[in-house]
Amino acid sequence: MFLRRFFFALLLAAFICIVWSGSVCLGQVKIAPIVVDVDAGHRTGPYEAVWSYFGADEPNYSYAANGRHLMGELSQLSTAPVYLRLHNLLTTGDGSSSLKWGSTNVYREDAQGKPIYDWTITDKIFDAMRDNRITPLVEVGFMPEALSVHPKPYRHTFPDGSVYTGWSYPPKDYEKWAALVTAWTRHLHERYGDAAVNTWLWEVWNEPDIEYWHGSPVEYDRLYDVTANAIKKVLPAAKVGGPEATGISAGKSEDFLRQFLEHCASGTNAATGGVGAPLAFISFHPKGSPKTVDGHVRMDIGHQLRAMELGMRVVASFPEWKKTPIILGESDPEGCAACKGAQNGYRNGPLYGVSVAEATALAGELAKRNGVNLQGAVTWAFEFENQPIFAGFRELATGGMSNGVDYLVDKPVLNVFRMMGMMGGDYVSVTSTGALPVEEVVKDSVRVAADVNAVATRSLHRVDILLWNYHDDDVAAEPAKVQLAVKNIPIRGVRVQRFLMDGQHSNAYAAWQKIGSPQQPTTEQFLELQRAGRLETVGPAAALATKNGRAMVDLTLERQAVMLVRLSW
Template identity: 50%
Template sequence: MRTRRPSVCRLLALLLPTAGPIARVSAADAAFPVTVKIDAARPRGELKPIWRFFGADEPNYATMKDGRKLFRAHNLLTTGDGTPALKWGSTNAYTEDARGNPVYDWTILDRIFDTYRQRDLKPYAQIGFMPQALSVKPEPYQHEWRPGLPYNRVYTGWAHPPKDYGKWAELVYQWVKHSVERYGRAEVEGWYWEVWNEPNIAYWQGTPEEFHKLHDYAVDAVRRALPTARVGGPDTAGGGGPFLRGFLEHCLRGINHATGKTGTPLDFLSFHAKGAPKFVDGHVQMGIANQLRTIDGAFAIIASFPELKDKPIVIGESDPEGCAACQGPQLGYRNGTMYSSYTAAVFARKHDLAEKHGVDLEGALTWAFEFEDQPYFAGFRALASNGLDLPVLNVFRMFGKMGGRRLSVQSTADPGLEAMLKDGVRTTPDVSALASLEARRLSVLVWHYHDDDVPGPDAAVELSVSGLPLGRGEARVQHYRIDESHSNSYAAWKSMGSPIAPDERQYAQLEAAGKLAAMEAPAAVPIDGGRASVAFTLPRQAVSLLVLEW
């Protein structure tokens, strides 16, 4: 393992946004009791693996040394040589010769999608952005944004409409046709195809009607190349409000700009939902209510169209805030366990909100991948830092151990969905659970979350399960944990003195510290009358997964 050396000029970014919380209050001082009850005989339907979607701005990260360990990506059609940068990527798929004839080059796209397939990933293929040769405003094209500069500097020529919708459509057609030829019809039928990113804000420098036209031409081209392709959208910033409603009206009842017929195919629906963290009184204060309200509002709009209530929904970006590459003190949650507890708490409520509105939530995409060759734990919203897994990645590993039927859960420390929509988690902590049952396996994810990253007492959790299919006997319980001393490469790095360039031995230790860890060896738990119980202490901003097998 080589020593990895981040650039010294980035050290300020390393130091500023990543300070952890003040040391916790001792569990012995003030643990508070929580009872979590699970009825294994009361399933609430399938526990869909909505967590399984990931994405990043730079598509080429998927092929790089750390990206291969771990998608939706931006910039799949952007002009350039493929060199990555913050908020930038390119593939050079489309250029034109001196006479204005299209030149297609799939070299970089093939490298990206080959990597997806090697990892058995299903692409969420974003059709965008605008190639320079097609943009109505081709200059300036590649931006030079970096943290600290005004964000609107990213919106350059790639964000504009095409000067020729026919050429735009042909580019999309040729891309999908090429994909079918390279990967096979059956494989590409399983992909998700959507047009653009957040067209209701400055990512799209045209009007809503021009976006409808862009979308219609692209979707028609996809379906001409593969009539059974799965197409959807519009991946709005936030719930989309009037823009989302107008888009859905157009797709259901409007005149298609490409075909002249009524309607545009919609196989799935998509929007984005973000939280709103702040830096208050010297600490990070998360804004989980903002993200939940966005989801609640978008689900309500979709549910208002009877034709759409059964359409799968993908929350195309679903994160604690809106800019993975940005930095600042309000983003200091990213490296530690607060990101983990937030993720556990918010994903469970996404299931609750889908149930509330009677809609079909298929996925919620985490826009946090990795950033190559940055300082260790530099404060970006990521799943790993220079190949070292961050605590939040272990929440997804916990999710991956769950499946089957979702079960009813009651907790004495659950604030309730409506209260969280209104106020977030600003008073008493949220200590609750997500549970699933499959055959002879019960999985229970338990979190201890609070919006404020300040010290607080541990929770003394009494987990009580009833209705188990085994009336009497014994279960084997495995207890996984994310906290300051488990599944936490960041805490381990700090305990080493925060080395700028860990040596080979340190890197191996950090790599091991980042893996999902068990609290202890598996233990036996008695089952009597279909009932079992487990007691444990859960620190603030920690997450546990208990897996019972019999």
């Protein structure tokens, strides 16, 4: 009986093999390609550059040679405004920087306690942004030493000891604080003019639900009221928002955000005595939680997305604020840009870039699902001065010096922003047979099958499709075969171009490893790394025939890769 069943199974397998032309053949399975369908005629809404926001702890790097260079590159990403959010704009010090530290020395007091204002260093910061066409997201903080209720110790020594020193405390005199904010706002207005300053965003402090603020929630609400009122005395139309709470989770951070929104809606304003406070945007920080597992990095994008969604739900629960723009003030795979360690090694290579593509796209989906208005997602990454090349910091570019010249080398993640910046017009409908349901990614992250997904835009003479192959685990895997099908193209023939960031393309880190990972590259090596850090095309642009308004493109997409396919006519 057993032999009869065995031979019957063999005959059945052979029959299936013949019928399906080898798709299933005696235990060998030919995996069908992932099909990505794009309907270029079905517009679903305007393309918003929610990704065009960046930030850093160290404001003084902005006017260093490499900081200026990087800002110039950021301003070229897109025709949309590019925003920069910086900590420590009011921190006391001589302008020197170190990890998680910067200073401007805007405020001192004389022997009689009278204020002394000095805008020299903040002018350098804002001049550098102006010169490179960067729009400030002005973070009003932190507390000058002479105003802090607990000034000593003041400058921290990260990574040793606590970073939450005297700058993180409330003001000892709210009138002096308000006068400082008013004077600074007036100076910025006079220096940069209406046309510029009216495009800026303004906010109060950073992460006041944790040790960044050594005061109660009620004291933060007072600080917000006083600061917003001081800004608006000079700039009545200023867009002031907050509270830049930490990644929202059930408990303290959720409670903090709720009480702040309640205060802005119906609380007593500490500055005016009226009801509520101005709130032009609402901000909070969703972060992931990567770990090292079995010798490799395992991301946790689900952790980041759950924080996004809970924050969005909190906002949506307030009818007064449901349509208020949301800015994810620090939206990152984890919490510390200046920290190093094995679990942060992913920042040098393609995994960081593809995680940004995944998180940005799904943030948009979560906003739609919760009926809220997502305006921006700040990537907390810039560049670090006087640090080893490819040291593992979360940054957009790394650099060094050779023969007295500073060289900046773009990391792979920056090429993902370049691809997102090339898109424009309106979103169009996309489906992918390799996409995971957003509910599954939020709940379980991406731990079994990879998420092979895409978004697409349509402008007057082109369609741009951004595709990615993401998995939490940074391990080798078979590449995905993708069949891209685009319909409703209004012309017979198109031109196709492909841009790619993966393990070997648009990847200066891989190029650095190939030349032996030198800690002190020569001038020639720096130039080679800069070339490798640019966005690469895959093959030359080519003509592509269409049939009945449809175009087909076959692609191979490595694990941890992002590709932009452009069809133009």
